Amino acid sequence: MLTGDVARGARATFDLDRPWQLHPQVSVRPERFGALLYHFGTRRLSFLKSPELLTVVRILGETASARDACRAAGVSEAELPAYAAALGALARSQMIQAREDS
Amino acid sequence: MTQPPGVLPLVAQFAYGLDAPICLTWELTYACNLSCVHCLSSSGRRDPRELTTGQCRAVIDELERMQVFYVNIGGGEPTVRRDFWELLDYAVAHHVGVKFSTNGSRITPNAAARIAGTDYVDVQISLDGATAEVNDRVRGPGSYATAIRAMENLAAAGFEGFKLSVVVTRENVAQLDDFKRIADRYSAQLRLTRLRPSGRGADVWDELHPTGAQQRELYEWLLAHGESVLTGDSFFHLGGYGEALPGLNLCGAGRVVCLIDPIGDVYACPFVIHDEFRAGNVREPGGFAAVWRESDLFTELREPQHAGACSSCGLFDKCRGGCMAAKFFTGLPLAGPDPECVLGHGERALAARGAQPIPRPSVDMSKKRVPARACDESPLDR
Numbered sequence: 001m002l003t004g005d006v007a008r009g010a011r012a013t014f015d016l017d018r019p020w021q022l023h024p025q026v027s028v029r030p031e032r033f034g035a036l037l038y039h040f041g042t043r044r045l046s047f048l049k050s051p052e053l054l055t056v057v058r059i060l061g062e063t064a065s066a067r068d069a070c071r072a073a074g075v076s077e078a079e080l081p082a083y084a085a086a087l088g089a090l091a092r093s094q095m096i097q098a099r100e101d102s
Numbered sequence: 103m104t105q106p107p108g109v110l111p112l113v114a115q116f117a118y119g120l121d122a123p124i125c126l127t128w129e130l131t132y133a134c135n136l137s138c139v140h141c142l143s144s145s146g147r148r149d150p151r152e153l154t155t156g157q158c159r160a161v162i163d164e165l166e167r168m169q170v171f172y173v174n175i176g177g178g179e180p181t182v183r184r185d186f187w188e189l190l191d192y193a194v195a196h197h198v199g200v201k202f203s204t205n206g207s208r209i210t211p212n213a214a215a216r217i218a219g220t221d222y223v224d225v226q227i228s229l230d231g232a233t234a235e236v237n238d239r240v241r242g243p244g245s246y247a248t249a250i251r252a253m254e255n256l257a258a259a260g261f262e263g264f265k266l267s268v269v270v271t272r273e274n275v276a277q278l279d280d281f282k283r284i285a286d287r288y289s290a291q292l293r294l295t296r297l298r299p300s301g302r303g304a305d306v307w308d309e310l311h312p313t314g315a316q317q318r319e320l321y322e323w324l325l326a327h328g329e330s331v332l333t334g335d336s337f338f339h340l341g342g343y344g345e346a347l348p349g350l351n352l353c354g355a356g357r358v359v360c361l362i363d364p365i366g367d368v369y370a371c372p373f374v375i376h377d378e379f380r381a382g383n384v385r386e387p388g389g390f391a392a393v394w395r396e397s398d399l400f401t402e403l404r405e406p407q408h409a410g411a412c413s414s415c416g417l418f419d420k421c422r423g424g425c426m427a428a429k430f431f432t433g434l435p436l437a438g439p440d441p442e443c444v445l446g447h448g449e450r451a452l453a454a455r456g457a458q459p460i461p462r463p464s465v466d467m468s469k470k471r472v473p474a475r476a477c478d479e480s481p482l483d484r
Contacts, residue, residue: 025221027197029122029169033115036124038171040199040221045124
């Protein structure tokens with residue numbers, strides 16, 4: 001797992017092809033291993049266990065899809081399922097949310 | 103899934119320390135309107151050297167720069183500080199969330215409405231008995247009614263998910279379901295923490311810490327309730343019973359947690375107010391960040407620790423030797439079993455303690471006994 005979450009939710013598929021963004025109430029702090037995320041609404045903490053995942057999360061709001069964000073962060077095709085699972089966990093804990101582009 | 107090469111498991115990363123604490127406790131004052139028998143900070147009277155409003159603001163500025171997500175404010179009773187609400191607003195305006203612990207005496211309907219109005223403030227009401235009888239014996243007469251009134255006010259203000267905070271003792275461990283019911287009644291979340299022999303807790307630990315059988319009961323209860331009950335990672339020493347409890351399950355002292363006391367002294371954790379665990383002061387050049395990142399004590403705590411007498415124990419990976427503060431203030435070696443070791447090694451170690459004195463906390467602001475006659479005590483003596 002690329003994320004550690006205090007709440008371990010059930011598995012679900014993550015839609016890599018739609019736009020996503022960081023939840024506005026989430027604060028991100030880079031650390032040596034990746035980053036810590038804190039959600040002020042749910043008061044939950046999550047961990048990003050790789051610097052690449054931090055890059056993905058940071059640019060998520062400006063890319064057309066999560067897949068694009070992963071590509072831009074240098075994530076290979078082989079690694080993509082692991083990143084989709086990590087982003088899925090972040091979506092379940094509301095750290096990231098689907099973005100409705102106008 | 104695989105870790106990127108060269109990257110350690112997360113818990114190992116945490117053991118080597120973070121750029122800023124995850125969980126920072128800040129006791130704003132030693133002043134308190136109660137005198138709980140187990141007070142971990144021996145609170146009662148205000149320390150005249152307490153940080154001023156300006157100095158507190160400077161600490162908050164620094165926490166903002168370090169991206170500390172939130173602070174756990176406590177005391178003493180933090181709300182007795184005249185600038186408490188002002189500091190709360192200042193922290194929120196500077197993106198530092200606040201969770202504060204209170205006995206509830208100042209959580210009026212107005213205060214409750216104020217707290218309920220922001221996502222960045224959370225509150226923790228302390229209650230150590232699910233009945234007035236059990237609670238008031240520890241926290242003092244009337245303290246149960248005060249805490250319940252505070253919870254009623256918070257619930258009436260629409261604040262959901264505030265915390266009901268309970269220190270588990272020999273006398274209340276049978277009331278866990280009752281505590282859960284009280285929390286549910288006010289849409290609060292139950293938080294259980296461990297009784298440590300810290301502060302005045304040292305004086306009552308022998309009589310109040312849960313028995314071995316009670317610890318087992320507590321462990322089963324915690325496993326059954328999972329993440330719906332918070333523990334502040336208090337009970338990782340019980341992991342030796344089997345399955346690990348939810349949480350990081352490591353001693354976070356100086357690694358992911360620390361304490362700033364009312365005069366700005368920084369300690370490795372809220373339960374070790376003793377010179378041996380004092381890393382520095384926020385008023386020194388470099389401030390809190392320098393203490394957190396560079397102090398000798400914290401650097402040392404982030405190095406691999408010796409398991410000592412526990413190194414041959416098959417359960418060491420589960421309990422990690424338990425709580426440093428619990429060992430220190432019961433006079434046990436830090437490299438060795440926790441006094442509440444699930445295998446009973448702690449009890450045997452306590453029984454085998456020599457005549458050497460047990461360390462006492464470096465700070466004691468307990469209220470003095472009321473003098474029998476006015477002249478028995480100088481009014482100038484703090």
